[in-house]
Amino acid sequence: MSTNQLYAGYQTELADFRLAFSRGGAYTAIVLVLLGVGLDYGQYPQLQAPFAVARVLVSLLIAGIVMLLYSTAGRRFAPWLTLSWLLLPQIMISWMIWHTDGVESPYYVGLNLAIFASGIALPFGLWQNLVFGILSYLFYLLACVLHSGGIEPAGTFIVNSLFLLFAAAASAVYTYFNERARFMLFRLKAEVAEKNGELEVINRKLVDIKGQMLQQEKMAAIGTLAAGLLHEVNNPVNFCLMAIEVALEEPVAKSEPMLQECLVDAKQGMQRIQHIVSDLKTFAYRKPGAEAEGTPFLFEKALDSSIRLTAHELRGVAVTRELPTDTLVLGDEAAVIGVLINLFSNAALAMRKAGTQGPAIHTTVKWVERRLHVTVKDNGPGIAQEHLARVFEPFFTTREVGQGLGLGLSISYAVIERHGGVLFAESELGKWASFSFDLPRAD
Incomplete structure (x- = not known):
């Protein structure tokens, strides 16, 4: 298999793989987004109602994207749709950060969690993960800047920003090596399939050889039989032919049409036996080369x-x-x-x-x-x-x-x-x- 064929096959398999993971990841995201109501209740019970509405809305939007992933067009744009549903929770979390304590909001952890998940769990491409990490940070930056308290305390903002950027970089590295590992696994599977194909060809050849060996053994047996027939049959057949020839020359045979006809039939029968034995010899024995x-x-x-x-x-x-x-x-x-x-x-x-x-x-x-x-x-x-x-x-x-x-x-x-x-x-x-x-x- 050529490199181009191998790469094309890998891209086809990877597209199906990413599509399946995108659907599964989207379902997981819906569950996690909805379960976040517990966090809302524990941290900001006074905001539970608007946050619950936001979670339901984001879950419905993700579910809509999942439905698109089952369509022909959705399959074609699966990477972009995956990026879209991943960004929806990030936008929601950034909105919650802006609506709560800004830089000191505990919802910041959710942004990190999504970035790590995209690099480790989801079969993203390198560029997709970089874009996702950078956009997640920009959403966080925007939420903090627009918050009434601004980016204060500055030390916390710097630490949180560095953690988000570190998470994005680490996620990109994970993605790169995950992609290499997937390609190596695909190449190994392709090589195994190719070797299996070669083994099937070899097995077919072995079956042919086995059949030919069986045929050769049969021919050897016929050859042995033919040799014995030649030795045992030819001499008495020749004696009979000589006797018939002599009998045909006798005056009595020449004067009796019925007797002559019988002798001719007997002669032809003996000649037929000679032919059959000769044919068996030709059929069974092959000259070297x-x-x-x-x-x-x-x-x-x-x-x-x-x-x-x-x-x-x-x-x-x-x-x-x-x-x-x-x-x-x-x-x-x-x-x-x-x-x-x-x-x-x-x-x-x-x-x-x-x-x-x-x-x-x-x-x-x-x-x-x-x-x-x-x-x-x-x-x-x-x-x-x-x-x-x-x-x-x-x-x-x-x-x-x-x-x-x-x-x-x-x-x-x-x-x-x-x-x-x-x-x-x-x-x-x-x-x-x-x-x-x-x-x-x-x-």
Whole structure:
């Protein structure tokens, strides 16, 4: 956060703080002014009636200013209104000093009390406190000068004047350091908020890393399975293919169309097993440095692999595609296959869960400048608007508990991001959903 932003934020918070304190201080002032009738009764019982009227009048004026502080205009002029209601008791006290014993009037103490309160209790600015202290002294000076006895005794007047000026100076110093302390506290709060924001970013990254580690562990398990399948399945599959080839060349097979058709079907089945095992190996094993640097591969081949690996989930779903003649891209083939598997699986699951009639997935691939743009679109139930912005959040899922971790799209987003692209979702609820991403062209 820049210094200007910090100062602007501080001024905004300080304005609200001062407004709240001004209202609270005004209510306190009303109570104290009215309670002063006890002082009037103890010191000048003969003047209690006019003084009581003065106290009620000042209290009503302060209450009126408080009402203004709740308005929009009042908020804008809060410092001036605060100064106004603070000066009202000072004017009243000065009038009482003039009306009683002048320099020797005990009401002089009330002026000091208000000056100290403004510096210690109220969140005044430095200039406001100085103005308030000077005006309070001028009111006192005027009350003494206009009193019938003048400024006599002079010694008492000098002492009282010095005390008032000392109180004003001390109050200004308190205000200055209080303001600095408030600013330092605000800056500390801003720094803590900024650090909390950084921690949230770090936590999100840790969640992403955790998800990727889970994915890596899953890939390692699939890789181990694929290696075992290659070793255990490839040899008997090759023997079966050789036997089928020999059988197809036999005169009996050539003369019997039904037998030849069965042998061709068996051959295609064995070849399909070979493809699936090969796809698992490609999906699970990555070459060292492939993720960081990328290697050229045909996107069409990755698309074929992903469709074969999700064939069970795509059963009953019409899968179509629209491809350019050249689909050679640069990147991590296994990771891109993982992205496609995730998109196909999610679409198939959503359509099956919603009971979509005539479920279909269409993949559109086209070159835009030097990047291959891919869109996987289904005719399923779509994605609700409130979920659309969150589908790439780690651990966000609309599935039932135990049906998924909510990491697939988050990891897919990170994969496409590593390829310099963006994975984004679009949808019309109840009609369709699509996911699009782009990959770099291989030189």
